[in-house]
Amino acid sequence: MKAATLLAVFAALVGTACGGRKQNLGQSGPVKEFPKAACDTLTEAEVAQFVKFLPTFDAVLTAHKWVPGRADTTKGTLGALSPLVEGMNVRGLKDSLKAIGSNWGKFRATLYKVLAARLIVEIPKRMPKDLVSKMSQDTAPFVQKKYADYLNVQSAARAIPAANLELVKKYEQELNVLRTLGHAQPRP
Numbered sequence: 536m537k538a539a540t541l542l543a544v545f546a547a548l549v550g551t552a553c554g555g556r557k558q559n560l561g562q563s564g565p566v567k568e569f570p571k572a573a574c575d576t577l578t579e580a581e582v583a584q585f586v587k588f589l590p591t592f593d594a595v596l597t598a599h600k601w602v603p604g605r606a607d608t609t610k611g612t613l614g615a616l617s618p619l620v621e622g623m624n625v626r627g628l629k630d631s632l633k634a635i636g637s638n639w640g641k642f643r644a645t646l647y648k649v650l651a652a653r654l655i656v657e658i659p660k661r662m663p664k665d666l667v668s669k670m671s672q673d674t675a676p677f678v679q680k681k682y683a684d685y686l687n688v689q690s691a692a693r694a695i696p697a698a699n700l701e702l703v704k705k706y707e708q709e710l711n712v713l714r715t716l717g718h719a720q721p722r723p
Contacts, residue, residue: 565611565684569691572644573616573651577699581645584637586709591631592623592642596717599625603717611684613691616654620646623716652699653710655692 604622607614623646624639632642670682703710 564609565687566614567687567691569613569651569694570617570647572647574694574696575644575648576696577645577648577652577702579702582649582702582706584635585642585645585649586706588632588635588637588642589709589712591635592628593712593716595625595627595631596623599627599717601625601717612688613684616647616650620650648699649703649710650713651695652703653713654688655695656700656703656707658688 601623604618607618620643624643628642629639632638667682667685670678670685673679673682
């Protein structure tokens, strides 16, 4: 039962921050890959502009009382990224992006790359070291389903360029606002 509790923590951590291919969203079963946009190489210039725009992005989401959509658990952890990103395209965002010389298409692509890389960097930091071992040994169907999802995320992570992971680590402090996007007060 302790493994199931730790698994719930893991599921909550990654459940709102990762995703799948847009064309797979209508299919049943877990998504097996990150969206293509998440697997493209991230540049330092993209991250710098993204970080510079984060306070405005946060303000726009907060003003529109944006709340992340509920993750479709049938799609697995990877199935949550596309709905999360696409749901962030709220009224007023395009004008704010235009003011800094960007647009939704460019920002969206960077958002996918940053969120996917952060997920891959954050999972090992936030998971208890023995959780994966406990999940692999637990025979409860719920735990086995989550373990399979974890393995799926690990497999999909290979498509994320190492440069993306390094940039996310380099800008870790600046990107921490992603944890509380759209909320006037930090999340508990």
